[in-house]
Amino acid sequence: MAASDYQPVIGLEVHAQLLTRGKIFCGCSTQFGSPPNHNTCPVCLGMPGVLPVLNKRVVEFAVRVGLALGCTVRKTSVWSRKNYFYPDLPKGYQITQYDQPICEGGKLTIDVDGTTKDIRIRRIHMEEDAGKSVHDAVGGESLVDLNRAGVPLLEIVSEPDIRSSEEAVEYLKSLRDVLVYLGVNDGNMEEGSLRCDANVSVMRKGSSTLGQRTELKNMNSFRFVRQAIDYEIARQIEVLESGGKVVQETRLWDVQRGETRPMRSKEDAHDYRYFPEPDLPPLHVSDALIDEVGRSLPELPRAKARRFLSQYGLPAYDVKILCAERPLADFFEACAGQYKDYKKLSNWFLGELMRLLNEKGGSISSLKVQPAQLAALLSSVDKGEISANAGKDVLAEMFRTGRDPASIIAEKGLGQVSDAAVIEAAVDDAIAKNQGEVEKYRAGKKQVLGFFVGQVMKAMKGKGNPALINEMLKKKLG
Amino acid sequence: MTPEIIDLSMLELSAKLARREVSSVEATRDCLGRIERVDAKVRAFLRVDAKGALAAAEASDARRKANAPLSPLDGVPIALKDIFLTEGVETTAGSRILAGFIPPYDATVVALLKGAGLPIVGKANQDEFAMGSSTELSAFFPTHNPWDLTRAPGGSSGGSAAAVASREVFGALGTDTGGSIRQPAALTNTVGIKPTYGRVSRYGVIAFASSLDQVGPITRTVADAAALLQAIAVHDPRDSTSSTESVPDYLSGLEGGVAGMKLGVPREYFVPGMDPEVEQAVRSAAAELEKLGAKIIDVSLPHTRFALATYYLIAPAEASSNLARYDGVRYGFRALAAGGLREMYFQTRAAGFGPEVKRRIMLGTYALSAGYYDAYYLKAQKVRTLIRRDFLTAFEQVDAILSPTSPVTAFKLGEKLEDPLAMYLMDIFTLPCNLAGIPGMSVPCGFSKAGLPIGLQILGRHFDEARVLRIGRAFERDHDFAGRAPKL
Numbered sequence A: 001m002a003a004s005d006y007q008p009v010i011g012l013e014v015h016a017q018l019l020t021r022g023k024i025f026c027g028c029s030t031q032f033g034s035p036p037n038h039n040t041c042p043v044c045l046g047m048p049g050v051l052p053v054l055n056k057r058v059v060e061f062a063v064r065v066g067l068a069l070g071c072t073v074r075k076t077s078v079w080s081r082k083n084y085f086y087p088d089l090p091k092g093y094q095i096t097q098y099d100q101p102i103c104e105g106g107k108l109t110i111d112v113d114g115t116t117k118d119i120r121i122r123r124i125h126m127e128e129d130a131g132k133s134v135h136d137a138v139g140g141e142s143l144v145d146l147n148r149a150g151v152p153l154l155e156i157v158s159e160p161d162i163r164s165s166e167e168a169v170e171y172l173k174s175l176r177d178v179l180v181y182l183g184v185n186d187g188n189m190e191e192g193s194l195r196c197d198a199n200v201s202v203m204r205k206g207s208s209t210l211g212q213r214t215e216l217k218n219m220n221s222f223r224f225v226r227q228a229i230d231y232e233i234a235r236q237i238e239v240l241e242s243g244g245k246v247v248q249e250t251r252l253w254d255v256q257r258g259e260t261r262p263m264r265s266k267e268d269a270h271d272y273r274y275f276p277e278p279d280l281p282p283l284h285v286s287d288a289l290i291d292e293v294g295r296s297l298p299e300l301p302r303a304k305a306r307r308f309l310s311q312y313g314l315p316a317y318d319v320k321i322l323c324a325e326r327p328l329a330d331f332f333e334a335c336a337g338q339y340k341d342y343k344k345l346s347n348w349f350l351g352e353l354m355r356l357l358n359e360k361g362g363s364i365s366s367l368k369v370q371p372a373q374l375a376a377l378l379s380s381v382d383k384g385e386i387s388a389n390a391g392k393d394v395l396a397e398m399f400r401t402g403r404d405p406a407s408i409i410a411e412k413g414l415g416q417v418s419d420a421a422v423i424e425a426a427v428d429d430a431i432a433k434n435q436g437e438v439e440k441y442r443a444g445k446k447q448v449l450g451f452f453v454g455q456v457m458k459a460m461k462g463k464g465n466p467a468l469i470n471e472m473l474k475k476k477l478g
Numbered sequence B: 001m002t003p004e005i006i007d008l009s010m011l012e013l014s015a016k017l018a019r020r021e022v023s024s025v026e027a028t029r030d031c032l033g034r035i036e037r038v039d040a041k042v043r044a045f046l047r048v049d050a051k052g053a054l055a056a057a058e059a060s061d062a063r064r065k066a067n068a069p070l071s072p073l074d075g076v077p078i079a080l081k082d083i084f085l086t087e088g089v090e091t092t093a094g095s096r097i098l099a100g101f102i103p104p105y106d107a108t109v110v111a112l113l114k115g116a117g118l119p120i121v122g123k124a125n126q127d128e129f130a131m132g133s134s135t136e137l138s139a140f141f142p143t144h145n146p147w148d149l150t151r152a153p154g155g156s157s158g159g160s161a162a163a164v165a166s167r168e169v170f171g172a173l174g175t176d177t178g179g180s181i182r183q184p185a186a187l188t189n190t191v192g193i194k195p196t197y198g199r200v201s202r203y204g205v206i207a208f209a210s211s212l213d214q215v216g217p218i219t220r221t222v223a224d225a226a227a228l229l230q231a232i233a234v235h236d237p238r239d240s241t242s243s244t245e246s247v248p249d250y251l252s253g254l255e256g257g258v259a260g261m262k263l264g265v266p267r268e269y270f271v272p273g274m275d276p277e278v279e280q281a282v283r284s285a286a287a288e289l290e291k292l293g294a295k296i297i298d299v300s301l302p303h304t305r306f307a308l309a310t311y312y313l314i315a316p317a318e319a320s321s322n323l324a325r326y327d328g329v330r331y332g333f334r335a336l337a338a339g340g341l342r343e344m345y346f347q348t349r350a351a352g353f354g355p356e357v358k359r360r361i362m363l364g365t366y367a368l369s370a371g372y373y374d375a376y377y378l379k380a381q382k383v384r385t386l387i388r389r390d391f392l393t394a395f396e397q398v399d400a401i402l403s404p405t406s407p408v409t410a411f412k413l414g415e416k417l418e419d420p421l422a423m424y425l426m427d428i429f430t431l432p433c434n435l436a437g438i439p440g441m442s443v444p445c446g447f448s449k450a451g452l453p454i455g456l457q458i459l460g461r462h463f464d465e466a467r468v469l470r471i472g473r474a475f476e477r478d479h480d481f482a483g484r485a486p487k488l
Helices: A056-068 A165-181 A222-241 A287-295 A301-312 A316-322 A326-336 A342-360 A371-382 A388-401 A405-412 A420-433 A435-442 A448-459 A466-477 B010-019 B024-042 B050-065 B108-115 B158-165 B182-188 B222-232 B276-291 B302-325 B340-352 B355-368 B374-397 B420-427 B431-436 B465-476
Strands: A006-017 A079-083 A093-097 A107-112 A115-128 A132-138 A141-145 A152-158 A194-204 A214-217 A249-254 A259-265 B045-048 B078-081 B120-124 B171-176 B191-194 B214-219 B262-266 B295-299 B400-404 B440-447 B453-460
Touching (some): A006 A165, A056 A115, A056 A152, A093 A115, A115 A165, A214 A222, A214 A259, A301 A326, A316 A326, A316 A342, A326 A342, A326 A371, A371 A405, A388 A405, A420 A466, A435 A448, A435 A466, A448 A466, B010 B050, B024 B050, B078 B158, B158 B171, B158 B182, B171 B191, B171 B222, B182 B440, B182 B453, B191 B222, B214 B222, B262 B276, B262 B374, B295 B374, B302 B374, B302 B420, B302 B431, B355 B374
Parallel strands (some): A214 A249, B078 B120, B078 B171, B262 B295
Antiparallel strands (some): A006 A194, A194 A214, B045 B120, B171 B214, B191 B214, B191 B440
């Protein structure tokens, strides 16, 4: 059989670090990049005698994500201990949620080949992150950094509804957009604040039994997720085609070799000995909290995109870019409140503004340009007070200094000359000096017009209003 | 010559301190002197902190002098079971795996007692990680019962009980997971109370079984127990299982008596094989309380016979997880193992834990294992609910329950060491109270012909410590057990 006879079946488990200031069970900072073991206290160091105290923000964030993904929020959920030994797990167990997670059910809609598809969410639960082991940094020794130990995580588990690596990446990107929109995660896969494990299997098309799955880990970019899943699908098909069996195991994506390789098999899989955490009472989530979080939920990326399409009549391409980040979309809307040619506004966003952000760095949220200033600049261009090209220079200056466009235009003398008398004089002069070209034009060679525009512009040092010049020339040349 | 300071109760000393008839430094020196004289025989202390205690006593005297005591107990020297974290003072929970561990913080109860001005004389011996009923399972040495040095003081808070009984300190804190305060109190003629689960903070108390552990006082009088409990029964935001239930004034109602109270005597707590002298003493204690106006009612706690099995699934399961942190990575003992991480784990835990601790880790690990969880841990939790319901039902009929604390008087050192099950049976009357989360107290109620103390257990409704103390006091008032000291 060919590879096309197999149907991949994929489910994703996403771990998202929550942007709370404090850790989940103690008051330590969650700041990334502090010196090793700096953000620690007896609780997150797992000292004898310490006890966890839940950070309420974590629950609020979990409910926020749950509601955004259409999940049911459990009124009572239970904390459990997941027991295993590892040097970066200070208590020898992780406090997590097991059989009674905070959120269940739900879905995330993704775009696939021009249509949409719902990927069901099985569950969302809260847990604490482990620390980090650093190997061989100091002469053959392993070191442990517990800054990350106790940082709150949400684990978001999808149903196995994903059918290709492209869908997996699309799901992951959409989920990231939602999490970032909700303000609960920074979306950074490279720094590990958003992590993804994939359960991958393949089955014969038309078959109703799922194939044996493997779990893929260590994919810290969208590209690696795509590559690892594609590799794994091909590997599993190859195993089956050569008469073998896929073994249930955990496999690591090896970036250097571009392949997945086994980490541990089912036989030496951990028995985590889950049991209810006796140090934490069951978590009760009140209707009041659910209502309050529900009311404060922001417009989510897909809803916003839909609205941008209808309200501003923009092309899908523009909308996708404008709505990718909430601050960008918000800034666009602030400008759109004061400048009504939405397509032109979008062009400036996608062209000049994005270029400046890319080249000069910085983010939309720290932008110096105010919406009213950008609207004023675009109006100046529309009114012919300055040329579009000059407008770009003005925007660059606004971007740098945050000054008003009017004062920049005045200072640089960029204002366009629209005075009919001045333009007429320059046009007359150009016609007088170039009689030969006038003949050609009148003989039907209309492209000579461009030559005359150039001559007039040159005489006016580029500040002439091009529309008026064109009009005047056509009239005079007959 | 006035009676020795050391024979005073905590509240008597407190009164003398307030009148400045005695200084805290004198009282502390008396404790240290007594320890010097008798602890080579009793071996109640793992560590004595003379310097720290005297410094605290001096500070206390200065406050008394300035008429600014921190609390009524300011200046009264006490001991702590070695399970409480004490900042800067080695804390081992009686285990080699924590030998040399200097805590970076004080347990909440330690901070409360320091904040109330009580000098801490030292850290008392205990069974390793509070797993045991004789204090013989300390990794360092056994403690001896001051009433008969060839016998065990009970456990696991045996060091605390022996120190109080032998007048080495005025009072002590212990912990009780299945009887570890009440049973040694019964065996040493002291008062020991295990409060309602959640009444006293567990923060900074080295965990054995989190859903059962509770902190409580061991003293020579009921009033002292009330005063010491008052000092530590404070809601603690660092312990999510700490109760916000309001705390009554335990001393104000203490002398109220038992007239009109209904006291239950559960038939399941008088079993074949128990010491007839113990049964006799407890039955006559009940009769005395009846004379004082209480109504004695026969009650039934039908699931009592499942308590031991239930306890020995839940407690080891939680312990197996709680003790996972002792892995040699961050603190305490680490075996210098060649051969990598796994080998280091194996050797550290093999050499660091004693046999009883290992036995319970294995029991608990097994009970939580995939495929066994439902049959063991989950079923035990269900039975636990039934045991709790037994008490709630009984408390619809009665105000409190009376029973023996221990089925026997102090047993010989070594007698039960080879037979873990016989040792487990020592807690048969104390375990159900922890499973139900209710308060329980042991008060002295007599001596055997051989001169060994016997304890009466009083069990109360959740957060009804005041009544339990009041019943204990009503009984104590007509006796002079507190005045009887072992000859050492």
